[in-house]
Amino acid sequence: MKRVQIGRSGLEVTRLGLGTAPLGGLFAAVSDADAEATIAQAWSLGVRYFDTAPLYGFGLAEQRLGHFLRAQPRDSFALSTKVGRLLRADDASPAEDDHYKGAPSLRPHFDFSYDGVMRSVDESLARLGLDRIDILLVHDPDDHYDAAVSGAFRALQRLRDDGSVRAIGAGMNRSEMLARFAEAVPVDCFLLAGRYTLLDQGALTTLLPICLERNIGIILGGIYNSGILADPYGAAKFNYEDADAVLVARARELDALCKQHGTALKAAAIQFALAHPAVTVALQGARTALEAADNIAMANAPVPSSFWQELRARNLVDPRAPLPGDSQ
Numbered sequence: 001m002k003r004v005q006i007g008r009s010g011l012e013v014t015r016l017g018l019g020t021a022p023l024g025g026l027f028a029a030v031s032d033a034d035a036e037a038t039i040a041q042a043w044s045l046g047v048r049y050f051d052t053a054p055l056y057g058f059g060l061a062e063q064r065l066g067h068f069l070r071a072q073p074r075d076s077f078a079l080s081t082k083v084g085r086l087l088r089a090d091d092a093s094p095a096e097d098d099h100y101k102g103a104p105s106l107r108p109h110f111d112f113s114y115d116g117v118m119r120s121v122d123e124s125l126a127r128l129g130l131d132r133i134d135i136l137l138v139h140d141p142d143d144h145y146d147a148a149v150s151g152a153f154r155a156l157q158r159l160r161d162d163g164s165v166r167a168i169g170a171g172m173n174r175s176e177m178l179a180r181f182a183e184a185v186p187v188d189c190f191l192l193a194g195r196y197t198l199l200d201q202g203a204l205t206t207l208l209p210i211c212l213e214r215n216i217g218i219i220l221g222g223i224y225n226s227g228i229l230a231d232p233y234g235a236a237k238f239n240y241e242d243a244d245a246v247l248v249a250r251a252r253e254l255d256a257l258c259k260q261h262g263t264a265l266k267a268a269a270i271q272f273a274l275a276h277p278a279v280t281v282a283l284q285g286a287r288t289a290l291e292a293a294d295n296i297a298m299a300n301a302p303v304p305s306s307f308w309q310e311l312r313a314r315n316l317v318d319p320r321a322p323l324p325g326d327s328q
Contacts, residue, residue: 001046002219003043007217009167011134013078015274016299017049018042018292019221019283024057025066027227027237029102030287040319041289043068045296046218051191051219051283052128053082053139053171054120058106059127066128076253080129080191080203080219082139082171083120083152086111099240117155121164132164137171145177149302153185155275160188173222173239177204182210188192189280194222198229198254198269199247201250201318208278217280220273229254230268254316261307268307272317273323274299 023035030038040101042058050069051198052061059094060083069077075169085108111120117138136156141148148170156168170181186229190211195203196218213217224230226237232251243251255265274282284295308323317323 001048003048004163005217006135006167006219006280007169008215009188009217010088011078011166011188013049013281014047015281017051017219017281017283018047018066018294019285021056022285022287024055024061025101025103026056026099026285027101028256028287031128032064034288035069036132037289038245038286038292039065039068039290042286042296043072045293047292047296048074048077048082049281050077051080051221052249053137054085054087054124055082055108055125055139057100057103059087059291060100060103062124062134066130070129074198076216077182078134079128079130080135080137081124082137083117083124083156083223084110084112084141084148085113085138086116086120087123112141112146113151117152120199121159123157123242130199135167135169135189136160136165136167137169137189139170140172141170142172142177145180149181151185153181153288156287157203167217169216171219171221175207176202179207179210182207182214182216187216189219191219191221191283193220194225195277196220196273197223197225198265198272198317199225199238199250201321204276204318204321208276211278218276218278219283219285221285223269223284224226224266225283230266232265250316257310257314258307261304261310263303264298264301266295267301268301268311269325270299271303272321275322275326277322 003012087106137154167188169187170190173193228236228238258265286292
């Protein structure tokens with residue numbers, strides 16, 4: 001599988017990565033056996049970049065990923081996890097807890113302080129059972145910008161300076177705040193979730209040009225917008241919640257156009273996301289080995305040029321968005 005460099009860090013990763021929120025029980029519980037099989041399938045198909053976070057299943061995703069990766073040569077893969085939440089055993093139950101099924105009885109608490117980040121890294125390493133993390137990302141600092149800059153990023157810069165990690169950045173779904181971080185902090189990469197997709201090109205003018213200019217790598221998550229671009233029928237999700245009727249209608253229009261051109265909506269979604277020159281990596285979540293294999297197949301499935309031409313002609317995406325086959 002093709003390898004690419006994360007921004008200016010010098011760290012190389014595979015162009016496709018495995019996102020592990022589903023393996024933490026996002027929306028539905030996943031067994032240990034299915035989690036192991038999912039990671040093993042992605043590995044067998046060439047994936048060597050894996051993203052996780054303490055939030056995903058309240059430590060469960062980190063534990064499951066670490067169980068597999070500990071058996072692999074450490075220099076053969078790249079790993080990212082996140083800081084900004086500490087897991088503690090108490091009764092505080094944020095609304096986001098409802099997203100994870102079958103998770104341990106722990107609760108995430110925001111902590112973007114310098115000391116909190118250092119504790120978070122130590123606790124993640126213990127759950128993973130690994131000796132280092134390659135990429136550290138400040139996770140969802142939406143209401144904590146100042147604390148992230150003065151505390152979390154200060155800790156991350158120290159860890160990068162002393163060689164404990166190779167690359168630092170932030171992961172969230174607010175492209176405007178990521179653009180502010182790009183101006184304020186010497187980051188290597190951002191993980192942008194759900195804001196550069198077939199349904200949402202909000203980052204096209206706010207963030208991606210800045211990242212191109214500053215050589216900041218973009219790792220895209222949420223390419224299927226929480227599921228609606230994988231299956232716009234049934235209980236379609238968008239941005240982790242039930243999709244509204246307008247979004248469902250747009251996704252079904254995209255799906256119908258794909259079928260007219262003999263291709264799949266998932267293939268169009270992943271290949272659209274990868275076509276932007278600022279995008280370094282696309283993360284694809286999976287909860288079964290079959291899903292992991294299908295995701296990778298969709299990244300390589302044929303999508304005819306006629307589809308992209310009609311997509312643009314019908315104004316179904318921002319006309320400024322680069323499409324596969326455009327001259328860069």
